[in-house]
Amino acid sequence: MMKRFLSLLLVAVMLLSAAGCNSRASSDKGSTPTPVGESSGQSDTDETPISKGQINFDEEPYTITVCYPVMGVASPDQELIQEKINEIAIKEINAYVQLEAIDLFSMSNTYALKASSQEKMDLIMLMPGGNYLTTFVNTNMIVPIDDLLDEWGPVIKETAGDWLPVGQFLGKQYTVPQNSTTRTMGYGFNVSVPLCEKYNIDIESIRSLEDLEAVFEIIHKNEPDITVLAPESTGGSIIGPVLGLYDTLGSRTSRMVIQEDGSLKVVLDMESPEYMEAAKRVRDWYQKGYISKDVITTQEAGSTLLEAGTCFATAIASVGASGGTIGAGVEGRHVVFESGLPLLRTADSQLFMWAVPTTCTRPEKSIQLLNLFNSSAELANLFFHGIEGMHYEINDKGAVVPFENAGWVNYWPLVGDAFKLLASKGDVKDGTVEEFRQKEAEFNKLTKISPAYGFTLDTTDIKTEIAACNAVGDEFGAAIGNGAVDPEVEIPRYVQKLYDAGVQRIIDEQQRQLEAWVALQN
Amino acid sequence: MKKKKRIIWKKYIPLYIMALPALVYVIINNYMPLYGMQLAFRELDYSKGVFSGKFVGFQNFKFLFATKDAWMMTRNTVLYNLLFIVIGTVFGVTVAILFNEIRCKIAARIYQSAILIPYFMSMVIVSYLAFAFMGGENGFINNTLLKLLGKEPISWYSEAKYWPFILLFIHTWKGIGYSVLMYTVRLLTINDEYYEAASLDGATKWQKIWHITLPFLKPALILMTILSVGRMFYSDFGLFYQIPMNSGHLYNVTTTIDVYSFRALMNLGDITMASATGVYQSAVGFVLLLGANMLVRRFSKDDSLF
Numbered sequence: 001m002m003k004r005f006l007s008l009l010l011v012a013v014m015l016l017s018a019a020g021c022n023s024r025a026s027s028d029k030g031s032t033p034t035p036v037g038e039s040s041g042q043s044d045t046d047e048t049p050i051s052k053g054q055i056n057f058d059e060e061p062y063t064i065t066v067c068y069p070v071m072g073v074a075s076p077d078q079e080l081i082q083e084k085i086n087e088i089a090i091k092e093i094n095a096y097v098q099l100e101a102i103d104l105f106s107m108s109n110t111y112a113l114k115a116s117s118q119e120k121m122d123l124i125m126l127m128p129g130g131n132y133l134t135t136f137v138n139t140n141m142i143v144p145i146d147d148l149l150d151e152w153g154p155v156i157k158e159t160a161g162d163w164l165p166v167g168q169f170l171g172k173q174y175t176v177p178q179n180s181t182t183r184t185m186g187y188g189f190n191v192s193v194p195l196c197e198k199y200n201i202d203i204e205s206i207r208s209l210e211d212l213e214a215v216f217e218i219i220h221k222n223e224p225d226i227t228v229l230a231p232e233s234t235g236g237s238i239i240g241p242v243l244g245l246y247d248t249l250g251s252r253t254s255r256m257v258i259q260e261d262g263s264l265k266v267v268l269d270m271e272s273p274e275y276m277e278a279a280k281r282v283r284d285w286y287q288k289g290y291i292s293k294d295v296i297t298t299q300e301a302g303s304t305l306l307e308a309g310t311c312f313a314t315a316i317a318s319v320g321a322s323g324g325t326i327g328a329g330v331e332g333r334h335v336v337f338e339s340g341l342p343l344l345r346t347a348d349s350q351l352f353m354w355a356v357p358t359t360c361t362r363p364e365k366s367i368q369l370l371n372l373f374n375s376s377a378e379l380a381n382l383f384f385h386g387i388e389g390m391h392y393e394i395n396d397k398g399a400v401v402p403f404e405n406a407g408w409v410n411y412w413p414l415v416g417d418a419f420k421l422l423a424s425k426g427d428v429k430d431g432t433v434e435e436f437r438q439k440e441a442e443f444n445k446l447t448k449i450s451p452a453y454g455f456t457l458d459t460t461d462i463k464t465e466i467a468a469c470n471a472v473g474d475e476f477g478a479a480i481g482n483g484a485v486d487p488e489v490e491i492p493r494y495v496q497k498l499y500d501a502g503v504q505r506i507i508d509e510q511q512r513q514l515e516a517w518v519a520l521q522n
Numbered sequence: 523m524k525k526k527k528r529i530i531w532k533k534y535i536p537l538y539i540m541a542l543p544a545l546v547y548v549i550i551n552n553y554m555p556l557y558g559m560q561l562a563f564r565e566l567d568y569s570k571g572v573f574s575g576k577f578v579g580f581q582n583f584k585f586l587f588a589t590k591d592a593w594m595m596t597r598n599t600v601l602y603n604l605l606f607i608v609i610g611t612v613f614g615v616t617v618a619i620l621f622n623e624i625r626c627k628i629a630a631r632i633y634q635s636a637i638l639i640p641y642f643m644s645m646v647i648v649s650y651l652a653f654a655f656m657g658g659e660n661g662f663i664n665n666t667l668l669k670l671l672g673k674e675p676i677s678w679y680s681e682a683k684y685w686p687f688i689l690l691f692i693h694t695w696k697g698i699g700y701s702v703l704m705y706t707v708r709l710l711t712i713n714d715e716y717y718e719a720a721s722l723d724g725a726t727k728w729q730k731i732w733h734i735t736l737p738f739l740k741p742a743l744i745l746m747t748i749l750s751v752g753r754m755f756y757s758d759f760g761l762f763y764q765i766p767m768n769s770g771h772l773y774n775v776t777t778t779i780d781v782y783s784f785r786a787l788m789n790l791g792d793i794t795m796a797s798a799t800g801v802y803q804s805a806v807g808f809v810l811l812l813g814a815n816m817l818v819r820r821f822s823k824d825d826s827l828f
Contacts (some may be wrong), residue, residue: 112793116572135792140569293658297679297767358569464585467795471591471773474785479771484680500590 031226054366055093061360062365063096064089067111067124068414074101077386079408084382092376093368110130115141121357124367129167129353130173130346132251135458137169142355143363146171152367155375159417160170165454165461166349176370178352180418181437183444184344187241188321188336190232190303195219196333206335208240209281212313216290219312227311228290230302237481238291238315242278244339247450249510250347250457251466252473253503256450256514264451264518266510268503270495279480279487288484295482306332321436321443322426342447346455352414373415380416385424399428399436455517462509473498531650561798582798591782594720597807599757600776602686606693607750611743613694614701619735621702622709623727634706638699645760652692652765666685680771690774692765693758701746708742709735750812755807756780779803 075081082099089097101112105126109290111132114121124142126132136142149157156176157164167175189212196203200220206212216228231238247256248269255269269275285291292298304381305311319334319342355371358361363475385392385400386408392400400422411420428436459466476494562582564575586592617637624630640648655662656678664675678684716734725733755780766776777785783799 037746112568115568116569136568139566293664293677294674294679296769297653297657430767441523467585467792468591469786475770475773477770479680479769484677485771 008236031253048142057094061090061094062362063094063098064122064131064362064365064369065098065120065289067100067102067114067121068127069104069107069127070101071104071411073103074099075406075408075410076393079238079479081382081386081408084371085379086386088376088379089369089372093365095365095369097369111141111357114181115357118359120359122360122362123357123369124357125178126353126355127178127412127416128305128347128351128394130350130456131300133167133175133353133456134250135193135352136355137174138458138460139360140358142357143360144174144175145176145356145363145367146173148171148356148364148367149176152364155371155372156367159374163349166456167272167353168459170269175350175353175355178354178414178418180352181421184342184348184446184447185317186336186342187243187245187317187340187483188319188334189241190306190314190316190334191215192306192309193333194309195223195226195312198348203333203335208337212335213285216312219290220290222290223312226308227305229285229313229315230292230295230305230311231482232303232314232316232318233301234271234316235478236302236317237277237478238285238483239282239481240317241315241337243342244337245341245343247343247345247452248347249452249455249514250459251469251510252477253458253469253498254507254510256452258451262516266507266514268495268498268507270491270498276487276491279483279491282481282483283485283487284483291483293484296484297476318432321440323434331508333455342443344447344449344453346450347451349453350456352412354415370415374417377416377420380413381422383415384410384413384421386410392424395425397428398433399423399425401425416511452514452517452519457510458513462502462506465505468501469498469503469506472501489506527551556584558797559801561794562801566792566794575794581792583802586799586802587797591777592802594774595777595779595782597776598762599755599780599811602689602762602778603750603754605690606687606697607747609690610697610701610750611614611747612700615705615736615739615743616745617698618702618705619707621706622735634699634702637702640696641699643696643723645758645764648692648696648760649764649767652688656688657759679767682772682775684777685766685772689765691759693761696761704746705739705742712738713808737824738811744818748814748818751811751818752812755803759784804827 015480024401078099078101082097085097085099089095100121102125107127108131111121111124115118123171126136145153153176159179160167160176163177163179163180163267164173167173167177189205191206193203195201196215199222201215201218219226219471229238248254249256251271254266255272255274257265257267259265282291286293286295301313308315316334319336320342356366360366373383385402386406388394390403391406391408392402402424423433424437432441472494476490477495480487480490480494533638561572563577564573565578565581566572567575582757621630621633622630624633645653653661656664657711658664658675658677658679659797663678668675676684678688681798712735720730720734757780760782761781762776763784766772779799779802783803
C-alpha cells in the first residue's frame with residue numbers, strides 16, 4: 001500500500017512539475033508587463049521604472065500568495081478575511097492577497113511538493129522556523145532579502161528590531177522573525193487547582209521537584225484512578241521540565257555547557273549526569289504509578305486529560321506570563337522551578353519566520369505586504385482575531401473574546417507587530433489588559449539569555465548524521481523520557497547507538513561553528 | 523502461414539482492449555515513477571524544480587548506511603515475510619483440511635465466515651483490539667491473565683522481544699481466513715469417489731489426506747507461495763506501523779522498508795533521501811525476485827514466472 005502511495009506521490013510531483021513549468025513561463029509574460037527583478041533577490045534593475053520605496057500603481061495588481069500555518073484545515077471564513085485584507089492591500093501596495101492555509105503537521109512536505117512543482121508561493125511562514133532555515137537556504141528554497149528589506153521594509157526592520165539577527169544565516173538575512181510580546185516561554189508543570197483545593201495543597205508552597213513529588217504522593221494515595229502526571233501532548237516527554245532549559249544549539253542531542261572561564265563547550269546531552277539523574281527521577285515516578293503505563297502509546301494528550309479531570313498534572317514546555325497553554329474551562333496553575341525559567345535561545349525567536357521562496361517572481365511585493373502588515377494594526381488584528389462583531393467582541397476590560405465556533409480561528413499571532421495586537425481574553429484572564437502587559441513585562445525580565453543567542457547551526461555537512469541521530473532519538477527518547485524503561489540499562493545503549501550514528505561529528509561541528517561565531521561577535 | 527498469424531493476432535484484439543485500463547494503470551503507477559528514481563542521485567535544489575539539482579552519486583544513500591538501519595529493515599522485511607509464508611501456508615492448509623472434514627454443511631459455512639471476518643478489518647481497528655489486550659493500564663493480559671498466574675505485568679509496548687511473536691500471531695489470525703478460502707475452493711474440486719475408493723481399500727484418514735488431498739492441493743500451494751515470494755520485499759504497512767502504535771522502543775523489530783520510507787519522508791521532508799530509500803527497496807527487491815524465480819525454475823520449471 002505504502003509503496004503505491006509513494007509512487008503516486010512521485011507521479012504527482014512529476015506531472016505537476018511539467019505542468020507548472022509551462023504555465024509559469026507563459027503567465028509571466030502576461031501578467032507582469034514590467035519585470036521587476038529576478039528571484040535572486042535584486043529588485044532594482046535598469047528597466048525598473050519605480051524608484052526606491054515608491055510603489056508602482058500603474059501596473060496590473062500583482063497577486064501575492066501567502067502560505068500560513070493552521071492546525072488541520074483553513075477556517076471557513078478565510079475568503080472573507082482575504083477580501084477584507086485586499087480592500088486595504090490594493091489601496092496601499094497595489095496588490096491582491098491570496099491566502100493559503102498549510103497544515104502545520106505536514107508543512108515541510110507541503111512546501112517541498114509545492115516548490116518542486118514550481119507552484120506559486122510568494123510569502124511563506126516557516127514554523128518552527130529554526131527547523132527550516134538552514135535546510136531551506138541550502139536547498140535554494142528561499143532567497144536572501146537584505147536589499148529588499150532596505151528598500152521596502154522600513155517598518156519590518158523597526159518591528160523586528162533585535163529579533164532580526166536570528167533570521168540571518170551565513171551573514172545574510174533570509175527570513176523575518178515574527179516578534180511576540182512574550183520573549184520566550186519556560187518549562188514547568190500544570191497542576192489542577194480543584195484537586196489541590198480538595199487536599200488542601202498550597203500551590204505556592206511547591207518550590208522544588210521534591211515538594212512536587214510529595215504532592216504527587218498525596219494525590220496518588222487518595223485518587224488511585226487519576227493519572228498523576230502526563231506529558232502535555234502525545235509523543236511528548238515528561239523529562240523536559242525535570243531537566244529544565246539549556247541550549248541545544250539546534251540539535252536534539254547536544255547540550256551547551258558554560259565553563260568556569262566563560263568559554264562554551266558542547267557535550268552530548270544523554271551522557272551528562274543531569275540527564276541520567278532526571279531520567280531516574282521520571283523512572284521512579286513511573287514505577288510508583290504516577291505516570292500511566294500506556295504513556296508512550298496513548299493517543300490522548302495530557303492537556304485533554306487535564307481538561308477531562310482524569311489527570312492531575314501535565315509536564316509543559318510553554319509556560320508564559322498567563323500560565324501556559326491551558327485549555328478553556330480548566331482550572332490549572334503552573335509550577336515553575338529555577339531550572340525551568342525561560343531561557344532565550346536562537347530557536348525560540350525563530351519560532352515564526354516569514355520567508356520569500358525562490359518560486360516568487362516579484363519578491364519586492366511580498367516584502368511590501370509584510371511591511372504593510374507591520375505598519376497597520378488594523379490589518380494585523382484582522383488577520384489574528386478576525387472581524388469584530390462577527391468573530392469576536394471586546395469585553396469591558398479591553399480584551400478580545402472570541403465567539404464560540406467563530407468562522408476564523410488563528411492559533412498564533414503570525415504577522416504584524418505583536419505589541420499592536422489586541423490582547424486575548426485567554427491571556428488577560430480576570431485582570432485588565434494593562435495588568436496583563438505588566439505581568440508580561442515582569443515575566444520577560446525573568447528570561448535569561450543564552451550566551452549563544454543568535455547562533456544558527458549550519459547543518460549542510462552533518463545532514464546524514466543528524467538524520468541518523470534523530471532516528472535513534474525516536475527510538476529511545478520517549479521511552480526514557482517518560483520512565484517506561486530502565487535508564488541505567490537503556491541510556492548507555494542510547495549513547496552507544498548515538499555514537500554509532502555519528503553524533504561526535506555533530507558535536508565537533510557545533511563546537512567549531514560556535515567558536516567561529518563567538519570570534520565573529522567580539 | 524502468414525494469414526493464420528494475422529487471424530490469431532486479430533482474435534486477441536478484444537482481449538487487449540479489455541486489458542487496456544489495467545495496462546494504463548500499470549504504466550502510470552509503476553513505470554512513470556521510474557523517471558523519478560533519478561531524484562535519489564541528485565542534490566535537493568528547489569530553485570528550478572527538484573529535477574534540476576546537481577548529481578551527487580550515492581550521497582543520499584549515506585544516511586541509510588550511517589546506522590545499521592539498512593541492514594535492520596532488510597532483515598526484518600525478509601525474515602518476517604519468510605516466517606509469514608511458512609507459517610501461513612502450514613496453518614492455512616491444516617485448517618482448510620480440517621474444515622473439509624466437517625460434514626455438517628451449515629456448521630462449515632459458519633466457521634468459514636467467522637474465520638474470514640478478521641481479514642476485512644482495518645489495521646487501525648486491529649491495533650486497538652491488540653491494545654485492549656496488551657495495554658499497560660487496563661489491558662486484558664496484564665490485568666487478568668498475568669494476575670491469575672501471579673506474574674508481574676509486562677509493558678508490552680516497550681519490550682521488543684515479544685513482538686516477532688505478536689506480529690506473527692496477528693498476521694496469521696488476520697490472514698488465515700483468506701488462505702483457507704483459497705485452499706477450500708481447491709478442495710471442493712476433489713471428487714468424493716477418490717475418498718470412497720480409498721475407504722474401500724481400507725485407507726486410514728491420515729493416508730487419505732496424505733495421498734489424495736495434499737497432491738490435489740500442490741498446484742494451489744505453489745501458486746500461493748510464488749505470489750508471496752514475489753512480494754517478499756513489501757510489507758504490510760498497517761501491521762508494522764499501526765499495531766506497535768509506532769512505539770520507538772520497538773523500532774528494532776518493527777521497522778520494515780515500507781515503514782522506514784514513510785518515516786523518513788515524514789520526518790526529514792527531504793524528497794531525495796526518501797527517494798534513496800525507495801530506490802534501495804526496489805533494487806534489492808528486484809534481485810530477490812530474480813533469485814526466487816531462479817530457484818522455482820530449478821525445481822519446477824512450469825511454475826516459474828519467467
